[in-house]
Amino acid sequence: MNGLFNRKEWSSAIFRASTAVELAANYVIRQEFEHKRNLDTDFVNHLLIWANGVQGKFSKLLIPIFKGTKFQKQLKNLNKKVADINKERNSIAHSGQFKKKSTAEKIIKESEIIIHTLINNYDPQFRLNKPVN
Numbered sequence: 001m002n003g004l005f006n007r008k009e010w011s012s013a014i015f016r017a018s019t020a021v022e023l024a025a026n027y028v029i030r031q032e033f034e035h036k037r038n039l040d041t042d043f044v045n046h047l048l049i050w051a052n053g054v055q056g057k058f059s060k061l062l063i064p065i066f067k068g069t070k071f072q073k074q075l076k077n078l079n080k081k082v083a084d085i086n087k088e089r090n091s092i093a094h095s096g097q098f099k100k101k102s103t104a105e106k107i108i109k110e111s112e113i114i115i116h117t118l119i120n121n122y123d124p125q126f127r128l129n130k131p132v133n
Contacts (some may be wrong), residue, residue, distance in 0.1 A: 017111035018089035
C-alpha cells in the first residue's frame with residue numbers, strides 16, 4: 001500500500017487498503033468461527049461469501065458475533081469508517097473514478113485504525129508497517 005501511495009497511485013492505494021481491511025475482517029471471523037467455535041471451514045467459507053464485502057462482513061457477521069460485548073461497541077464505532085472505505089472502493093471498482101491524495105490519506109488512516117482494532121483483539125503486539133504521513 002505504501003508503494004502505491006508513494007507512486008501517487010491514489011485509487012490503487014485505496015483499493016489495497018480496502019482489501020486489507022476485508023482480510024482483517026476475514027481473519028477475525030475465522031478465528032471466532034473455526035478456532036473458538038469449531039465450525040466447519042466450508043460453512044465459514046460460505047458465510048464469508050454470503051456476507052460479501054467489508055461492509056457486509058461487519059454488519060452481517062462481526063457485529064452479531066460479538067453481540068453484548070465491549071468489542072461489539074468498538075466495532076459499531078468503526079461503522080462510519082467502514083462505510084467510507086466501502087464507498088470509496090466501490091466508486092473506483094464500479095464507476096472507474098480516480099481519487100485524490102487527500103482521499104487516499106483518509107481511507108488509509110481509517111483502514112489502519114480498523115485493522116489494528118480487529119487484529120489487536122487477537123494479537124495485541126500486531127502493528128502495520130510505516131503508516132502514511
